[in-house]
Structures are given as structure tokens and as C-alpha cells.
Amino acid sequence: MRTIRAAVTGAVTLSLALTATGCGGGTTDGSGSGSQPKTLTYWASNQGPSVEADKKILQPELDRFEKETGIKVKLEVVPWSDLLNRILTATTSGQGPDVLNIGNTWSASLQATGALLPWDQKNLGKIGGKDRFVESALGSTGVPGQDPAAVPLYSMAYALYYNKKMFEDAGIDKPPATWDELNTVGRKLAVDGKSAIGVEGGNLANNIHQVFVLGKQHGADFFTPDGKADFTSDGAVAAVKQYVDLMAAQKIVAPGNAEYAQNQSLSDFAKGRTAMVLWQTPAQTFASQGMSADEWGVAPAPVPSGKPGQGAQTNSMVAGINIAVFKNTRNLDGALKFVNFMTGDAEQKTLNSAYGSVPPVRSAQQDPAFSGPSLAVIRDTLASSAAALPQVPEESQFETVVGTAVKELFADAAAGRPVTTQSVRAKLDKAQQQMPKK
Structure with a gap:
């Protein structure tokens, strides 16, 4: 999670969320009754200098995903001051997105709500497997010994x-x-x-x-x-x-x-x-x-x-953004395809270049675009001298x-x-x- 993240909510708010079993999020093709959803909702975190800047970066990539899969992605870029409260509210109300970004330090807390899809071996297999990701980034995806609650999307370090x-x-x-x-x-x-x-x-x-x-x-x-x-x-x-x-x-x-x-x-x-x-x-x-x-x-x-x-x-600390899926999405297949797209080599290079972050995907991280002095310091820090915040x-x-x-x-x-x-x-x-x- 980046320096500019706003403060997270306190114990009372989270304790309410811990009673939830999941979110009824997800959308259909617009009719409200379609059995084959053609639309996903995506809450993206505000990574750039403004919400509008993020929309300009992300929308062309979402259009590309729609062209490849026929699935339209409805984008909302959520400011950091609102994101965690929005997510916790969604876990209790059932009114949430299909796919969302989370600050990686929140992984274990949100995992405890039961609302996020566990990334077991089967689900990880649909995005190329666990070994595609850098070890330090995987260390901030949930409680050790449990299936990850999210997968790495953007990696950062101080x-x-x-x-x-x-x-x-x-x-x-x-x-x-x-x-x-x-x-x-x-x-x-x-x-x-x-x-x-x-x-x-x-x-x-x-x-x-x-x-x-x-x-x-x-x-x-x-x-x-x-x-x-x-x-x-x-x-x-x-x-x-x-x-x-x-x-x-x-x-x-x-x-x-x-x-x-x-x-x-x-x-x-x-x-x-x-x-x-x-x-x-x-x-x-x-x-x-x-x-x-x-x-x-x-x-x-x-x-x-x-x-x-x-x-x-x-x-x-191991800073960064993870991407997660609400467990009760009505378009699980589409959500998994979207996460696969966002963590694919091409999108990892495009988006991390745009945001000035480092890909947590091993193969994408080796691209010359991420070898400049500043990103080299970040990459080396993540590899050798960064630690994940407590995954509790x-x-x-x-x-x-x-x-x-x-x-x-x-x-x-x-x-x-x-x-x-x-x-x-x-x-x-x-x-x-x-x-x-x-």
C-alpha cells in the first residue's frame, strides 16, 4: 500500500465486517436476469495523481479486455480515503463489486471477513499459478498457511x-x-x-x-x-x-x-x-x-x-496493491479472466510503467522498462531488504x-x-x- 493511503477504520467497524460471510456483488448483462453475465464491476484504487488520471490509464485497457472476451468492465476509481470503508460496507450489505483493488496491508484483515475469494491452487492455476509472482509480494496476500485472499498487482517499496x-x-x-x-x-x-x-x-x-x-x-x-x-x-x-x-x-x-x-x-x-x-x-x-x-x-x-x-x-515495508474477487460474484468465470488479464505480462508492463511501480510478476519485472535507477532501487529493496507488515x-x-x-x-x-x-x-x-x- 502506498504512502498516500489514508487511515484505515477502527476496531468497531471491522468487527462488524467480521460477521459477514461474503458479498452478493456482481452484475449481469444489464437485464438483471441473465445467466451468462457479460459485465463486471471493478473498484480500482487511486494510484495516479487524480481519479481522472486513473480513468485515462485504465479505460483503454478495460476496452482491450472487452474486445478480447466480450465482457464489459464497469470501472469506479475509489479514493483511498473511502476505499476500506467502502469495502467493509460491501461485505455486510452485499452491494459490492466483482473485482477490486486492496492495499496489500489489508489482506489479512479482509480475509477474516470471509468475503473474498480464496486463491486456492485451482483458482491460482487459472491465472498461471503461484510461481509467476515474486515471493516478497506473495508475503502480503493473507495469513501465512491459508490460501491467499488476493493476488499481487502492483509492487512498491520505500x-x-x-x-x-x-x-x-x-x-x-x-x-x-x-x-x-x-x-x-x-x-x-x-x-x-x-x-x-x-x-x-x-x-x-x-x-x-x-x-x-x-x-x-x-x-x-x-x-x-x-x-x-x-x-x-x-x-x-x-x-x-x-x-x-x-x-x-x-x-x-x-x-x-x-x-x-x-x-x-x-x-x-x-x-x-x-x-x-x-x-x-x-x-x-x-x-x-x-x-x-x-x-x-x-x-x-x-x-x-x-x-x-x-x-x-x-x-x-513490502508496499503494493493486490487484486481480489468477491466470493459471491455472479460472474466468477469472468472475474477470474479479468484477474488473469490484469496480471498477464502485457498488462503488467503497461500498468506498472504508467504508475511508476514494479511488476510483482517475475517475467514482467525483467523488462528493461523497469531497470532505471529509481525502479532498480525499489526492485532491489523488495528482493533483499523489505518486510511484509504483520499478516494478522x-x-x-x-x-x-x-x-x-x-x-x-x-x-x-x-x-x-x-x-x-x-x-x-x-x-x-x-x-x-x-x-x-x-
Whole structure:
């Protein structure tokens, strides 16, 4: 799931969804009584700079699918601020699409509703089999040991993007590889009210992405092996404090970032008010802000040693978008054909090129179109130094309650209130108390 994803809903909403057994979505040929549906409904996530931009990218491909199969796809591009609530409502109302995109971090939570089609061996066989997909992308498709709830569609990872001119003006000749280096160069860059690195303190999902990665670097997973919330471990507390301390202690993030929501740090970066951002799929999003490709550089996100890898050297969550089918679709055959089309090599190259992401399909990923410097960093990160967010049913509540705790701590930092190990632990303890008891 991308940085710009809005916050997911809380435990109460999800608990309602967990009572559902499926969705009665799906459409017929328009008469309401056709036994051979010729129409599919598709909820696409907003991947581009606007909903309208997504429609322009997707509609020609859907027209191609209709020409090949005779099945018309009714497209709705759903903003991220609405998508999860729309999906959860559909699981209880029975009024949902046939096929939909989901943020990959939601896979286990939505799997628990029982509304999504399990991708067992038979269903996977209809789209070419499990082995077509990159292993890291498959790691965010549902609870380990169960049939996946979705299949990968677009793959992304975080990297560090930097403004070349701001670095040159500050006499910095290379991007930081470690957090210590980032803090050092950050103090040279954070002048005249500018941020050395942007954060989006009001963006709960982005907060989670960053503190999860820092958690891995501090030896914390936020959940125990048996799926219990573990938000107050020393590693989890250290991770959250390190992130908030970019503002509170290091003073390399401007206080206004505490309230930033979706895309606001990106706007500052493009306008030269922020020197660095941790971001995904930059090419299209930076260009949409008027930033040319020669104005920014890219490097792997920082790790303690400077050498990305597994464990303490993890520098990204496995970000991306999955595609799923509602179990109760009245056009299962058509839905499977559509997923097969969207995950086919040709469409993978077309769509991931358009969105600046990396194909999760092995054969498509090898195309030269995905070998440029930025995408090469993303591809290498996914292959060697990214970790999937916890694949537990309560993941969406985790995003909400811990993301909110981080937001509140940034508010403290912006207001000049102390951010201490004790205050961080207290916020995380409060978040843990809001999780379902096991």
C-alpha cells in the first residue's frame, strides 16, 4: 500500500465486517436476469495523481479486455480515503463489486471477513499459478498457511529521495546511508524554516509504515508470533521515539509536518521546502507536482549499518496493491479472466510503467522498462531488504491505533511538549488497550 493511503477504520467497524460471510456483488448483462453475465464491476484504487488520471490509464485497457472476451468492465476509481470503508460496507450489505483493488496491508484483515475469494491452487492455476509472482509480494496476500485472499498487482517499496540542488547548496555530496548520517546532513539542510526530511504526522498509514520499518531495525514486530499485540516492547518504543525525534530532538523536521496529511510532504519536496522524503513510485507523483526527473536523486532508505538487508537492516515495508474477487460474484468465470488479464505480462508492463511501480510478476519485472535507477532501487529493496507488515486479522486496527499514537506524539513535539521514552510507552500502551483481546 502506498504512502498516500489514508487511515484505515477502527476496531468497531471491522468487527462488524467480521460477521459477514461474503458479498452478493456482481452484475449481469444489464437485464438483471441473465445467466451468462457479460459485465463486471471493478473498484480500482487511486494510484495516479487524480481519479481522472486513473480513468485515462485504465479505460483503454478495460476496452482491450472487452474486445478480447466480450465482457464489459464497469470501472469506479475509489479514493483511498473511502476505499476500506467502502469495502467493509460491501461485505455486510452485499452491494459490492466483482473485482477490486486492496492495499496489500489489508489482506489479512479482509480475509477474516470471509468475503473474498480464496486463491486456492485451482483458482491460482487459472491465472498461471503461484510461481509467476515474486515471493516478497506473495508475503502480503493473507495469513501465512491459508490460501491467499488476493493476488499481487502492483509492487512498491520505500526509498530515500533527495533534492539535488538543496544538497549541492548545503555542500553535501551524497545521500545519507545511515540514520546517523541523515541526522548529520539534516542539520545542514534544516535552515530558514525548511525540513531536512518530510513526514506526514497526520497520515496514520504512513506513520505505521515508517515505525514498522524502524521497529524491524530495533528488533520489534509489534505482534507476537501467536498474533497478540505487542506495542510496548523496548524495540517498539525505541522505533516510535526515533521517528518522532526527527522533529522533537533532531529538529530536522519543521513543526508544521505534525499535521500533514496525504501528499503534503510531497508538495513541500517538489517546491524545495523539504530536502528529502521517504516515498514510493516517485516518477509520476513528482512529475505531477512539476518536478523534473533531473531535480531529484534516489538512494535506499537508511539503515543502522548503511547496508540494507534483512532484520535490523530492513528499510521498507513490502508496499503494493493486490487484486481480489468477491466470493459471491455472479460472474466468477469472468472475474477470474479479468484477474488473469490484469496480471498477464502485457498488462503488467503497461500498468506498472504508467504508475511508476514494479511488476510483482517475475517475467514482467525483467523488462528493461523497469531497470532505471529509481525502479532498480525499489526492485532491489523488495528482493533483499523489505518486510511484509504483520499478516494478522487485526492489522487495520493496528494502523489506526498506533498511527494515531504517533500522530499525537508529533503534535506534542510540534507544541514543544517533551517526547520521552515514558510518554511514548504510555501512548503505545493506550493503543494496545484498544486492540481486541485474545
